[in-house]
Amino acid sequence: MLLTILYIIGISAEAMTGAISAGRKKMDWFGVMFVASATAIGGGTVRDIILGHYPVGWIKHPEYIIITCTAGVLTTLIAPWVARNQRLFIALDSIGLVVFSIIGCRVAMDMDLSPLICIIAAIVTGIFGGLLRDFICRQPPLVLHKELYASVAMFSASLYLLLHWYGIDEIIAVVVTLISGFCLRIVALKFSWSLPVFHFEQEQTEQ
Template sequence: MLLTILYIIGITAEAMTGAISAGKRKMDWFGVMFVASATAIGGGTARDIILGHYPVAWVKHPEYIIITCIAGVFTTLIAPWVERNQRLFVMLDSVGLVVFSIIGCQIAIDMGLYPIICVIAAIITGVFGGLLRDLICSQKPMVLHKELYAFVALFSGVLYLGLLHYNVHENIATLITLILGFSLRTTAVYFSWHLPVFHFESAMPEKNEK
């Protein structure tokens, strides 16, 4: 029950951030709802399609897509407030990221897949929605450049899987992963932690086209 409540909070927050991105691109309400939903439930959809887990989450639970669409449209009415309260949304986004990662890992475990696939499922669920948002809005993918985002999904998936491997009760494993994953994400944002960046500029001269 707790995970479901946190999931709903997470997809609502993600949908609202997606709506803000759509607004910056001057999209109409359909575009806002599309980007909001892609941001919030795109990761779970991609995971289910890749793993062959059907029906996908929002088909099985259509209330999820209703929530994301309503959150997206509602954001158009309170956009300045959302923009002013970015710290709140970073915290909600952090909760959502860890929850999405746990759920992705859980689904792969229930399907009897290899541990590495379970971790990959956690990462896809956690970050693919944000990646879709940035691609649709023609933005540099934030999940590949800023802070520890994909790494937090990786950390959460590995931690949750490891705790279950050592016979920690599922509820306790979920709680521990939530606390540590959330702490890592918010600390990384506060101190601007990020993974080493690969920056390469070719020294080869460009060939003149004829």
């Protein structure tokens, strides 16, 4: 129940950030709803297809499509408010990232897949929505540049798996993972933590 509530909050926040990106590209309402939904539930869709986990989440629960499309259209009406409350949406996005990671890990665990695949499933669930948003909107993939994002998904999944390995109660495991992953994401943003960046420019050869 807790994960379901947090998931709905997470996909709503992700849908609104996707709608803002669509607005910057001057898309119509259909484009807004498409980008909003791709951002919010695209990661879970890609995960389910890769793992062969059917039916895909939003087909089993079509209300998620209604939620994301509604959040996208709503954003077109309150876009200035969304822009002014960027910190709130960063917090909601951080919660959503950890929740998506836990759910992705849980899906793979329920399929009796190896811990490595569980972690990969968590990362795919956490970051692919943002990758799809950036691809559709033709902008650099933000989740793979500088700030910790995929790393937070990997950390959250690893912690969740570790807690289960030691037989920790499910609710406690979820709460501990949620708080730890959220704090890591916020602290990383505050202090600009990032992984080493690879930068390569090929030298021009003289003709």
